[in-house]
Amino acid sequence: MTFLAIVIDGFIYASWLFIIAAGLSLIYGVMRILNMAHGSFYAIGAYTVASLAGWYWSAGLPPYGGIVLMFVIALAVGALVGFVIERGVLRFLMDRDQIVMVLVTFGLLLMFEDIIKLMWGVQSYYAPEPYSLFGSTDVGDLVFVNYDLAMVGVAALVAFLLWFGLNRTRQGKLLRAVIHDRELAITMGINVRRLFVITFSVGAALGTLAGGLVAPAIAVTPGIGIEIIVLAFAVVVTGGLGSIQGALVGSILIGLARAAAVNLYPELELFVIYGVMALVLIFKPRGLFALASTRKI
Amino acid sequence: MRQIDYSFIAIVLAALLLALGAVVFPLWLLSTIVNIIAKALVVIGVILLMRGGLVSFGQGLYYCIGGYVVGLGGQLLGITDIVLLLVFAAIIGIVSGAVIGLLMSRFREIFFAMFSLAIAMILYGMLSQSQALGSTDGFNVARVTALGIELTAGQASLLIYLVACALAAILSILTHIYYKSEVGFACLAAGENEVRLQYLGATPNRIFYGTYIIAATLAALGGALTAINYGHVGPNMTYWTQSGEFIFIALLGGSGSVMAAFVGSTLFEFVRTYALEFAPDAWQLILGTVLVLIIFFLPDGLWSLIQPARSSARIKRRGKAPS
Numbered sequence: 001m002t003f004l005a006i007v008i009d010g011f012i013y014a015s016w017l018f019i020i021a022a023g024l025s026l027i028y029g030v031m032r033i034l035n036m037a038h039g040s041f042y043a044i045g046a047y048t049v050a051s052l053a054g055w056y057w058s059a060g061l062p063p064y065g066g067i068v069l070m071f072v073i074a075l076a077v078g079a080l081v082g083f084v085i086e087r088g089v090l091r092f093l094m095d096r097d098q099i100v101m102v103l104v105t106f107g108l109l110l111m112f113e114d115i116i117k118l119m120w121g122v123q124s125y126y127a128p129e130p131y132s133l134f135g136s137t138d139v140g141d142l143v144f145v146n147y148d149l150a151m152v153g154v155a156a157l158v159a160f161l162l163w164f165g166l167n168r169t170r171q172g173k174l175l176r177a178v179i180h181d182r183e184l185a186i187t188m189g190i191n192v193r194r195l196f197v198i199t200f201s202v203g204a205a206l207g208t209l210a211g212g213l214v215a216p217a218i219a220v221t222p223g224i225g226i227e228i229i230v231l232a233f234a235v236v237v238t239g240g241l242g243s244i245q246g247a248l249v250g251s252i253l254i255g256l257a258r259a260a261a262v263n264l265y266p267e268l269e270l271f272v273i274y275g276v277m278a279l280v281l282i283f284k285p286r287g288l289f290a291l292a293s294t295r296k297i
Numbered sequence: 298m299r300q301i302d303y304s305f306i307a308i309v310l311a312a313l314l315l316a317l318g319a320v321v322f323p324l325w326l327l328s329t330i331v332n333i334i335a336k337a338l339v340v341i342g343v344i345l346l347m348r349g350g351l352v353s354f355g356q357g358l359y360y361c362i363g364g365y366v367v368g369l370g371g372q373l374l375g376i377t378d379i380v381l382l383l384v385f386a387a388i389i390g391i392v393s394g395a396v397i398g399l400l401m402s403r404f405r406e407i408f409f410a411m412f413s414l415a416i417a418m419i420l421y422g423m424l425s426q427s428q429a430l431g432s433t434d435g436f437n438v439a440r441v442t443a444l445g446i447e448l449t450a451g452q453a454s455l456l457i458y459l460v461a462c463a464l465a466a467i468l469s470i471l472t473h474i475y476y477k478s479e480v481g482f483a484c485l486a487a488g489e490n491e492v493r494l495q496y497l498g499a500t501p502n503r504i505f506y507g508t509y510i511i512a513a514t515l516a517a518l519g520g521a522l523t524a525i526n527y528g529h530v531g532p533n534m535t536y537w538t539q540s541g542e543f544i545f546i547a548l549l550g551g552s553g554s555v556m557a558a559f560v561g562s563t564l565f566e567f568v569r570t571y572a573l574e575f576a577p578d579a580w581q582l583i584l585g586t587v588l589v590l591i592i593f594f595l596p597d598g599l600w601s602l603i604q605p606a607r608s609s610a611r612i613k614r615r616g617k618a619p620s
Contacts, residue, residue, distance in 0.1 A: 034407050089589065096592075098407050099352045103548065104592050106541055110585030117578055230418055230537055237411045270422025274415045281412055285403055 005142050006259045012148045014255025015155030016214055020228065021235040021247040022162060023206030029179045029242030030199040032098055033090065036105040039229030040112030041204045043220075044081060045074045045211025047116060050125035050220040057129040067130055074212030075205045082204025086197050094196070109225065117222055124219040131216040151213060158206065162244050175199065179242065234277040240287030249288055253280075304473050308555070312466030319458055324451065327458040329566060331526045334461045336546060337562035338519035341472055342512030343547040344558060348481075349505055350406070350488030355413030356543050358397075358420055359390055359513045361535035363520025365430075368530040371439040379441040379460055383521050390517025394510040402506040405491075417535045424532035435531025438524050457525055464522065468515065469555045475511070476555070484508050545584065548591055551598015560599060 024038050049070050056066045085108065093104060134146035166172040177185045178192055186192050211224075218224075239250025254273055261272040280288060319327065339360050346353050363386040370376040370385050397416060404412050425433045440453050448456060475481045486494045487501040494501055524530045533539060542565075550561025568587075572580045595601060 034411075092593070099350075099410065100592060100596075102352070102354075102407060102410060103544065104589055106544075107585040107588030107592070110581040110588065112585075114579050114582035114585075118582075226538060230414060233411055234415060234418075237408075237415075241407070267426040268422075270425070271419055274419045274422065277415045278412070278419065281404075281408075281415070282400060285408060 001140055001142065002263055004139065006256065006263050008139070008142075008144060008149075009262065010256035010259035011152055011252070012144075012255075013258055014251045015152045016210060017231070017235050017251035017255055018155045018248055019158055019206055019210040019213070020232045021239070021251050022158060022244055023203035023210075024232050025236045025239070025242055025244055025247040026162070026206070027200055027203035028236065029244075030175055031090075031094075031196055032182075032242075033101040033105065033200075034098065034233075034241070035203070036102060036229055037085065037108040037112060038105075038203075038207045038232060039225035039227075040109050040116070041078055041081060041207030041225075042211035042228050042232075043112070043116055043225030045078060045208025046215040046218075046220045046224060047120050047125065047211075048077050048208070049074055049212035049215040050127045051120065053127035053130060053216065054125065057127070063129070063133055067133070070130065070212055071209070074209045078205035078208030079201040081208070082201040083197060085204070086200040090200070091193070091196070109229065113222070113225065116225070122222055124221045125215075126219055127216050129216070145217075147217065154213065158209075159244075159248055166244070171195075171198070231273065234273055237287055238277045238280045240284075240289035243287075243289040246287055246289030302477075304555075305470055308466055308469045308473070311556075312462050312469075315465075316459055316462040319455060324454055327454050328526060329570075331457055331461045331522060333559070333562045333566050334465045335519045335522035335526065336543070336565070337465070337558040338468060338522065339516045339543050340546045340550065340558040340562055341468065341555065342515035342519075343543050344550075344552045345472070345475070345484070345508050345512050345515075347547060347552055348488055349484040349508055351409045351505065351509075352544060353413045353512070354410045354537060354540050354544065355415070355417030355535075356512065356516050357535040357537065357540035358413070358417040359394065359516035360520035360523070360539065360543075361417075361420060361424070361530075361532065362386075362393055363390055363517030363522075364524035364530040364534050365424075365520075366517070367521045367524040368436060368438045372436070377439055377442045378445070379443055379456060379525060382441065382525065383460070383464070383518060386517045386521035387514055390514040391510060393517075394513025398506050398509040398513065401509055402502045414537055414540070417540060418537060421532050421535045421537075424535065431531070433532055435529060435533075438528045438530060440528065441525055457522075461522055461526075464518065465559070468518070469559075472555045480504060480507060545588055548588065548598060551595075551600035554600055557598060557600035560603075564599070 020038070020042060023041075024035060027033055027035050027038075052073055053066060053070060056069060057063070089104065089108065090101070093101065131145065131147045134150065136143050136145045137149065138144075164172075166176060174185070174190050175195055177188070177190060178195055182192060235250040235254050236247055237250075238253060239246030239248070254276055257272045257276045258269060261268045284290070315330070318330075322330070339356055342359075343353060343356050366386040366389045367382050370382055376382055376385065401409065401413065401416075424430060430436060440448065440450070441457065442448060443456055483494065483499050483504050486497075487499075487504055491501045520534060523534075546561045546565050547558070548561075549565060550557035550559075568583065569580065572583050576583070591598065
């Protein structure tokens with residue numbers, strides 16, 4: 001029974017991690033930016049949905065419309081913030097070293113922390129209505145909230161759409177060319193700057209989507225962005241930076257490990273997450289599905 | 298002809314002046330200066346690694362280890378002598394740096410940053426869950442003694458201040474010697490291009506390993522000093538935002554000179570004190586804005602305003618070909 005709980009809990013947690021990590025990994029793969037501000041996107045998504053959903057449900061409008069609204073709002077606000085950040089800040093720094101981009105986005109993360117506090121204040125937001133909307137399922141004597149189980153479906157959908165977008169569309173093929181070799185892609189006439197804007201907006205939208213979807217299940221408080229970003233890093237680094245399938249495998253691995261720890265030895269929760277990451281990196285220093293790299297002199 | 302290096306004299310003079318200041322400084326200022334020195338020591342280590350192109354997002358690990366060594370040394374072993382505690386912290390810093398460094402010296406660039414972050418967060422996870430060590434609250438550290446003599450609170454702060462000044466001077470001189478040594482230059486070269494360095498007959502991994510241990514020791518000493526100064530340690534010392542703060546100070550000061558770490562640290566503490574007083578809600582906003590502006594306009598840090606960089610050890614302005 002504990003085993004079943006671990007597996008189901010693990011996959012629920014993994015699907016939520018995957019939505020965050022996929023955006024992070026996509027941005028890194030295409031733009032070579034390890035985006036610390038992704039934690040802020042997550043927080044912005046959570047706050048927006050929590051405050052809007054609160055307003056929507058207190059207005060007594062049809063409940064399922066609220067779910068649709070959640071998706072639309074979360075994706076729209078993410079794409080907007082991503083667009084502004086890319087155009088306003090990052091595009092000026094694209095020829096700098098990777099580590100500089102980490103530091104710039106770290107600066108952005110700090111700025112967003114206070115901007116969020118200025119906009120939403122320091123009190124917690126709750127929007128529990130969508131969470132209980134779908135009821136719950138009993139598996140033996142275990143109870144699972146259907147909203148959580150639906151997260152697995154959403155993550156699978158995101159994974160499918162990313163796979164389809166990258167492998168079966170023209171834009172996706174261009175993106176893969178850029179991931180593989182940016183300089184060569186430019187010489188072949190691909191408009192890399194335009195792809196960067198699109199990628200960053202999509203990646204940011206995935207970050208806010210994850211925040212928006214988790215908002216009904218938690219208390220939205222200041223600092224959630226800072227907590228989540230190192231977790232997302234652990235996932236993408238374990239899986240291999242820049243690889244979507246790496247993000248998938250990494251999130252399942254870490255999701256299951258965390259669920260096992262929570263069910264068996266709750267004290268080890270944080271330890272296990274970074275322990276898995278460290279263990280993988282010891283044997284595969286660039287993660288499980290690392291992008292191929294050339295040795296340049 | 299060899300140029301005369303005035304840096305040693307400058308460092309000693311600055312430390313003596315600072316020590317003399319104890320006569321006129323109020324008590325709170327002494328404590329603040331010790332805090333600045335403690336952070337600057339960690340930052341020197343961060344800068345040493347940065348010269349080699351390695352950005353450690355986990356220097357809080359050793360900062361925390363140093364702090365807990367002081368705390369536990371007093372609690373379990375009954376050591377309260379200030380010099381013994383610092384020596385003890387330095388030794389533990391060297392040992393832990395030497396063990397973890399075996400792994401770390403294999404990583405580069407963002408992989409180094411992420412792996413150092415992971416290890417620091419592992420320690421955070423363990424400390425914040427251990428009831429015996431006060432979980433997330435940490436625990437208090439006993440007041441230090443000197444040569445077995447009990448001290449009053451005022452005497453203790455004066456002693457801590459003087460020891461901090463001496464420590465700052467000694468470590469600055471050692472770091473300056475390192476900067477000018479073969480290994481110091483080799484580390485700079487390794488940050489630029491490792492393969493070329495290998496052709497010259499040097500082993501980058503070994504250079505990074507040594508530098509990593511030095512940085513770990515400096516961070517452990519900084520943490521020990523902080524613990525002695527504040528009389529309290531907690532797992533927040535190894536949380537990743539603390540490590541981020543050290544990187545921020547390093548970028549603020551720049552890597553042009555040993556003194557840059559102290560300049561950066563002083564400015565940081567100054568801005569924080571006033572920001573927390575006048576705009577407590579916008580402290581991180583200020584921090585983030587300054588960080589982004591520095592990367593945009595002053596990649597060599599504030600020190601480059603005082604002394605324009607020649608062969609700079611800055612964070613590389615130009616990106617390498619994506620690898």
